[in-house]
Amino acid sequence: MTPAAAPTLLYIDDDEALGRLVSRGLKRQGFCVEHVLSGEAGLERLRKGGVDVVALDQYMPGLDGLETLEQIQNIPDAPPVVFVTASQDSSIAVTALKAGAADYLVKDTQGDFVPLLQVAADQALRQAVIRKARDDAEAEVRASRDRYAALAAEREMLLREVNHRVGNSLQIIASLLHLQASSSKESEVKAALTNAMGRVAAVAQVHRRLYTSHDLKSVMLNQYLEALLEDLRRSAEGNRMSRLTLDAEAVEIDPDRAVAIGIVVNELVMNAVKYAYPEGKGPIHVVLKAQGDDLELAISDDGVGLAVKANPHSTGMGQRIVNAMATKLDASVERDPAHAGTRMVLRFRRTNIAAPTPAIA
Structure with a gap:
């Protein structure tokens, strides 16, 4: 095992005799000692590197100890400094310590302070190691x-x-479904493609929201629904959704739940468009309200309501999708019997409650 190299102590003092005493005493304690006679010479030596600890006298011609100490502190990675003085004035010690000295001791002309200097230098080196x-x-x-x-x-x-990228890809699919629906001559095919387009657009909107959101873990539900309804307005034939409105409070929700809510809104809005106004268009309202930790989503129209007969061509797919998404949200779905037209109300919590997502039969 290679023994550790002896630490180098630079002793800065204009007293040559005392410098020899310090050198002899500390060399016996395992130090490598270099002695210079002025603050300027000490600074020049320090800039060359290789010094582990400094003992600095207070009174010297030219730069005194405090002035030298100040300049030592400006040297990058400067070694610790033990301030040495013959003065008994404690205010000098306070000034030196405030200026950055690691320790302070009073010297004598006979060299009796050398053992104390050795202890102070050892302690300063240990503190320097800990600090580093x-x-x-x-x-x-x-x-x-x-x-x-x-x-x-x-x-x-x-x-x-x-x-x-996912949002763009889904939007392309929605656009292709819209083009296919527009070119279809069969009303049932056209309706099925339009419904599929709305479902894809509902998912695409969530990804587009996440791309621009400040938080990838949540979606502003009111902004998402506004964009979703705008997509539905643009895709509707004959301006049938021109009176589609949204009244939504600002609510943040996780993306998975936002997708389920968007699909529910798409299905119920499309259902209102198809069945609420047999003679043409009419108002359709989407309302989102926060009630503590719960949310209430209502989709309503002023159409024929319960007076309408069941469509014999309906597959019931829309209702099954709504029920599946409601289960995913752990939501209750109710029809408001007091409403003149049709008003569907979903109530669910803001945060997810673990529940299995059922397959759509």
């Missing part, structure tokens, strides 16, 4: 934190890009 270890640990923590922040930012950017 602490600084290195703090630097590593900062570096780790920066790496984590960079990885998190990269992950967020990638997730935004994924949502952007």
Whole structure:
């Protein structure tokens, strides 16, 4: 095992005789001692590096001890300094310690202070090792934190890009379904394609919202519903959704639940368009209200209501989809009997309650 190298102590003092005493005394204690006679010479030596600890006298011609100490503190990675003086004035000690000295001691001309200097130098070296270890640990923590922040930012950017691409792809599919529906001559095929387009658009809107959202874990439900209804208005034939309105409070919700809510809104709005106004168009209202931890979503119209006969060509797919999404939301679905037309009300909690998603039969 290689023995540790002797620490180098730089003794800055204009007293040559005392410098020799310090050198002999500390060398016997395992130090490598270099002695310079002025503050200027000490600073020049320190800039070359290789000094582990400094013993600095107070009174010297040219730069005195305090002035030299101030300049030592400006040297990068400066070694610890033990301030040495012949004065008994305690205010000097306070000034030196405030200026950055690691320790302070009073010297004598016979060299009796050398053992105390050895103890002070050893302690200053230990403190320097502890301080460096602490600084290195703090630097590593900062570096780790920066790496984590960079990885998190990269992950967020990638997730935004994924949502952007998925949203665009789904929007393309919705547009193709719209084109196919527009070119179809059979009303049943046209209706089925239009319904499918609305369902795809409902999912696409969530991904588009996540791409622009400040938080990838949530969606502003009111903004999402507004964009979804605007898509429905643009896709409707004969301006049949021109009186489709939204009254929604600002609510944040997780993306999966937003998809289920969007699909429910799409199905019930499309149902109102198809059956509420046999003679043409009429108002359709979507209302979202927050009630503590619960949300209430209502889709209503002023149409024929319960007077309408069941459509013999209806497959009931829309109702099954609504029921499946309601189960996913752990929501209750009720028809308001007091409403003149049709008013469907869903009540559910803001946060997800684990429940299995049933298959659509």
